[in-house]
Amino acid sequence: MTAPDILTTEALSVTFGGVRALAGVSLAVREREILSIIGPNGAGKTTLFNAVTGTCPPTSGRVRLHGRDITAKTPDEVARLGVARSFQNLKPFAEMTLLENVLIGREIHMTSGMAAAILRLPLFREDEARQKRRARELLAFVGLEQRRDHLARNLTYGERKMLEIARALALEPSVLLLDEPVAGMNPTETGFVMELVKNIREQGITVVIIEHDMKMVMGISDRIYVLDHGELIAEGLPHEVRANRAVIEAYLGGGHAPAH
């Protein structure tokens, strides 16, 4: 039985000046699947994430979460509704520790309120301890427990990408959007991220991944959508997409071949 849709787009378009970065994309993400979005550089993949999360409001079209229209929501509202994302270009707070970076993501789960925080009432202290425990768990989950008191600026590139994932998970999302999570990683690190993504899905979270690493995409995805020049050109199971003529042609003009 096919799982119900959790996140859908209807004829979603984004235009920059005269350029249509996204041209009428309609897709459906099913609950608890690992879905990959692939396509050559400049195909519109990041723009799709930006349009879904309110970072770059669409020129036309709709975005729905559990059937509810979230098209006009701000990035903050979308996050609170349960859609978290990591960025292709990393943005941790360099002068904060890892733990502090993750705690910022936990803020929306603080129940005690601002007055309790300012007065440091017992209610706030309990809440703070609970948030710290969860932040430490998340850092352990991505393999960064030992480094929780280090400043984010001292992390390696791979470690920063893992921190990004921990920060996104701190929102306790129902949908996690990952933009090129293994770009620049070595095969060992990539293998770790693949296991991590499977574990995230085991926790009931739906995962959407933009990725050029075809070993990862073919190895982990339940389904794949392919974008080219802002349009969806294919959808299917990994072996179907790999054999799809339109996809092969798009990549021959693009650089990253899907067979890799």
Ligand SMILES: Nc1ncnc2c1ncn2[C@@H]1O[C@H](COP(=O)(O)OP(=O)(O)OP(=O)(O)O)[C@@H](O)[C@H]1O
């Ligand atoms: N803020 C912006 N202003 C103007 N044009 C933009 C902007 N963001 C993206 N574009 C253009 O929109 C198109 C799609 O870009 P996008 O970043 O979504 O591609 P992508 O599929 O994520 O590529 P990559 O694989 O290289 O990350 C490109 O032509 C890009 O130059």
Ligand SMILES: [Mg+2]
């Ligand atoms: Mg991109």
